[in-house]
Amino acid sequence: MAEELNERSQNILEAIVEDYIASAEPVGSRAISRRHGFNLSPASVRNVMSDLEEMGFLCSPHTSAGRIPTEKGYHYYIDSLLQVRDLSQEEESQLRKNYRFKGMKMEDIMQEVGRVMSGLSNYTGLVMAPKFASTVFRQIEFVRLSHGRLLVIYVSETGLVQNKVIEVDADLEQRDLEQISNYLNHELNGMSILAVREKIARELKSERARYDKLQKRALRISSAALQDEAEELLFVSGTSLMLEQPEFSTPEQMRRIIQTFESKKILIDLLDRSQNAQGVQIFIGSQNQDCQIEGCSLITSKFSSQKGAVGTLGVIGPVRMDYSQVIPIVDFTAQLVSRILEREVE
Amino acid sequence: MAEELNERSQNILEAIVEDYIASAEPVGSRAISRRHGFNLSPASVRNVMSDLEEMGFLCSPHTSAGRIPTEKGYHYYIDSLLQVRDLSQEEESQLRKNYRFKGMKMEDIMQEVGRVMSGLSNYTGLVMAPKFASTVFRQIEFVRLSHGRLLVIYVSETGLVQNKVIEVDADLEQRDLEQISNYLNHELNGMSILAVREKIARELKSERARYDKLQKRALRISSAALQDEAEELLFVSGTSLMLEQPEFSTPEQMRRIIQTFESKKILIDLLDRSQNAQGVQIFIGSQNQDCQIEGCSLITSKFSSQKGAVGTLGVIGPVRMDYSQVIPIVDFTAQLVSRILEREVE
DNA sequence: TTTAGCACTCGATCAGCCTGAGTGCTAACA
DNA sequence: TGTTAGCACTCAGGCTGATCGAGTGCTAAA
Incomplete structure (x- = not known):
């Protein structure tokens, strides 16, 4: 790819790519000579085009058509010829x-x-x-939908909102849920989801989860709620x-x-x-x-x-x-x- | 549309519609005679087809093509000929x-x-x-996103969840929001959105809204939150x-x-x-x-x-x-x- | 009333021809 | 030595005309 092109070849390649982008039609030597000048006759342009084809920057769909850029041609154009103007x-x-x-x-x-x-x-x-998994925890809320079905609303630090329905075995009152969400919001605020998951897994195994019923419940539910859906x-x-x-x-x-x-x-x-x-x-x-x-x-x-x-x-x-x-x-x-x-x- | 067709015409119309549905090709008299029999020669079928065309049930894309059903033909087929079997x-x-x-x-x-x-x-x-407006209120929750920006979570009786961001002038703490959502959930539960809107409009004008700061705030916010987006x-x-x-x-x-x-x-x-x-x-x-x-x-x-x-x-x-x-x-x-x-x- | 037969229509397909755009090569030119 | 004019060549696309086949409508016979 380190091939060097002389200025004339570059100019012609550029002209061909741009004409082709504009028209979607194969570009002929005549058109280049006419539209872009370069003070070259079609015949000279043809010679250059022939070289460019040899080098793999151009190809022609059939004998009597003009040339179109190959992918290599596009690459060269983008890497070396295209100047991306900033937006005004x-x-x-x-x-x-x-x-x-x-x-x-x-x-x-x-x-x-x-x-x-x-x-x-x-x-x-x-x-x-x-992606859900790349977000940072800010807040979680629960809404009881029906027996054992909860709507989870998760809001990330950047304001991404995700809703999800989960099923839990116990039937929880809205008041329980508020307790749980308060607990979670306090504990998990500002952590990345990955860290949150680790923390939940760790604490579920910990001593405290054995006797702290609220905590245990909260951990269980949040574990389900924050599971990755790869959605x-x-x-x-x-x-x-x-x-x-x-x-x-x-x-x-x-x-x-x-x-x-x-x-x-x-x-x-x-x-x-x-x-x-x-x-x-x-x-x-x-x-x-x-x-x-x-x-x-x-x-x-x-x-x-x-x-x-x-x-x-x-x-x-x-x-x-x-x-x-x-x-x-x-x-x-x-x-x-x-x-x-x-x-x-x- | 009250035209009557004799049985033979009906059979042939039905056969044509079904063949055409299956093949997407114009159906010829020969094909009908061969595939469906009816003990009729192509010529007889042609006569019937000609009548059906006369009556507007069929048409032919060009002289030497078969016939295809017109919309009138489809209507007749669906109204009179098609028996919709229930699913087994x-x-x-x-x-x-x-x-x-x-x-x-x-x-x-x-x-x-x-x-x-x-x-x-x-x-x-x-x-x-x-549609949002056709739902029945069950629950509303708020999440503070940033200064003056709230996320509203609305859940309808049937479990339709709708999220929305609204802007409010006052900066409310999460605790204020909980108070407000409690109030609204208690007041509006089971009402249709239309009724809810009326109620809000009425109460905003009422005496009580003047001195009950909580209520006033709640009404203001819910009014914004439950506005129709016609989404x-x-x-x-x-x-x-x-x-x-x-x-x-x-x-x-x-x-x-x-x-x-x-x-x-x-x-x-x-x-x-x-x-x-x-x-x-x-x-x-x-x-x-x-x-x-x-x-x-x-x-x-x-x-x-x-x-x-x-x-x-x-x-x-x-x-x-x-x-x-x-x-x-x-x-x-x-x-x-x-x-x-x-x-x-x- | 049905059907066989026949002339007719018309789209689809295909080969053949022509045209125009474009190339590559060669020889002449600056 | 690089550039250009000229010319033969190639090939896709468009046009034309011939052929084919599916299907019709009509008529006359069964």
């Missing part, structure tokens, strides 16, 4: 204006963030909410925009895309992968091994609060995607959401 | 087996119900949860099954379908319409005025608890839908969900 003041404020988070709860915010990203980029927006919250916005892309215009491809988006599993796996790295990540085409999303590129960034809740958001579109437009959008949005998570705690 | 014991128990509702909260149940209906029918499942909860399952149908196999149609399903608005309107009638309702083709879902039929039924929460569920598919299969599924599922709502209160 104006753009930023316009982006900000799109959001109305006042009085929204976590889920709504995630949904809205996806919608706005999708709307601005004209591709499909993805937002994966922080992933993924919000997908603008699915239909994917179907507008000419590369997914055949019925089979449309079906494949919709099926993939519907099951969510594959998308979640993809987003999971980018939780480790910092900043904006770009997955181009076959880097996403999964053949289900062949021809797609993914631009993601994780967002997080100091306290540890970590989620991922991003945009998915065809490999022929307007990277220069999408990258700053994803970047900015991730920062914005992180800030929102912070402010929630205040 | 076995089928019912198999259907029941598909559901695992233990420990699921309302939203999950709705989602699951849609999934199972879709899976059994091979069409797209729709479930619209009971419709619609669950769509098996979108991609729609794309498998040959009638929606062109890119344009696929896009239209996906866009329609994505925005949800149109579907919600459709489901809303069937909330008034009892039992299973069938909307065929252009009965759904909306041209967005041209070529679709909808089979719905509302479900409800004694206490008043009302939702709607159904299946949407092409007009050429297997009505005899789908109708009992929708019927049974609606009853099942109604029973689940009842049991929730116990």
Whole structure:
């Protein structure tokens, strides 16, 4: 990948990638010469293109068509040629204006963030909410639903709310439940869920649990309530925009895309992968091994609060995607959401 | 619509509708004569078909194709010819087996119900949860999120849980909030949301609110908390099954379908319409005025608890839908969900 | 009243042709 | 030595016409 290109080759590669992004049509030597000039005749451009094809940056779908970038070509373009402009003041404020988070709860915010990203980029927006297990305990409340059935309301430090129904053997009055929640809220406040789980397991075995009935009950219930469900919250916005892309215009491809988006599993796996790295990540085409999303590129960034809740958001579109437009959008949005998570705690 | 058909015509119409439902191809006289016999030659069948076309039950896409049912044809078929078999014991128990509702909260149940209906029918499942305003108050709890921001947890009599964030001017401690929720839970228990709203409005104007600080605060907050958001909860399952149908196999149609399903608005309107009638309702083709879902039929039924929460569920598919299969599924599922709502209160 | 027969219609399929866009190569040019 | 004009070549896409087959409508005979 350490190949060097001279300036002319770079210019032409850049022009081809950009033209192709704009038109989705193979780009010919003539068009380059005409539209971009470089003071080169089509024939000269052809020579350069031939070299670029030789080196694997371009390929042609058939003899008499123009050239299109290979994945290697996209990589080179993104790594070496693309300058990602920051959003201008104006753009930023316009982006900000799109959001109305006042009085929204976590889920709504995630949904809205996806919608706005999708709307601005004209591709499909993805937002994966922080996983339950990555959150920090703030508060737990119980509501008795019926004999032995409890509704658990868990609120994390960042304001993520999770409801869950659990079944308990004893029938508890609301007053018992209040006692229990008071106890838990006092004991567990500010701990990470992982630490909470450890603590519960430890204390359940301890001496004290034997005679302290309240504590024992509380531990039992909270153990059930805070069990991981591995439930992933993924919000997908603008699915239909994917179907507008000419590369997914055949019925089979449309079906494949919709099926993939519907099951969510594959998308979640993809987003999971980018939780480790910092900043904006770009997955181009076959880097996403999964053949289900062949021809797609993914631009993601994780967002997080100091306290540890970590989620991922991003945009998915065809490999022929307007990277220069999408990258700053994803970047900015991730920062914005992180800030929102912070402010929630205040 | 009060037209009478003799038995032979009925038989042939029925055969055509069923063959067309099975194959999605225009049905010819030859095929009818061969597959269904009736001891009639193709020529005789042709004569009958010609009459049926004259009367508007059939039409042919072009001269040398077979016939397909018109909407009028479907109506006649459903009203007069179709006998909806009840589910057999076995089928019912198999259907029941598909559901695992233990420990699921309302939203999950709705989602699951849609999934199972879709899976059994091979069409797209729709479930619209009971509207907030149609529920009966059981319990409200508050969680302080940050300065002036409260999380409201509302639980209806049927176990519908709704979270909402509200902003209040005063900064309230958790202890104040408990006082308030105790007060509200005591005062409002068992009332319909509509009645609750009236009561709040009335009492806010009353004498007592002037000097009872707690009450005033409670009323103010609950007023904000129980405001209608007109938020419709619609669950769509098996979108991609729609794309498998040959009638929606062109890119344009696929896009239209996906866009329609994505925005949800149109579907919600459709489901809303069937909330008034009892039992299973069938909307065929252009009965759904909306041209967005041209070529679709909808089979719905509302479900409800004694206490008043009302939702709607159904299946949407092409007009050429297997009505005899789908109708009992929708019927049974609606009853099942109604029973689940009842049991929730116990 | 039913049916066999026949002419007719029309979509679908396929081969053949043409066109235009684009390439690669070569030779001439600066 | 790098650039360019010219030319032969390739190939997808669009158009055309022939053929095929499924199905109809009509008529006349059973």
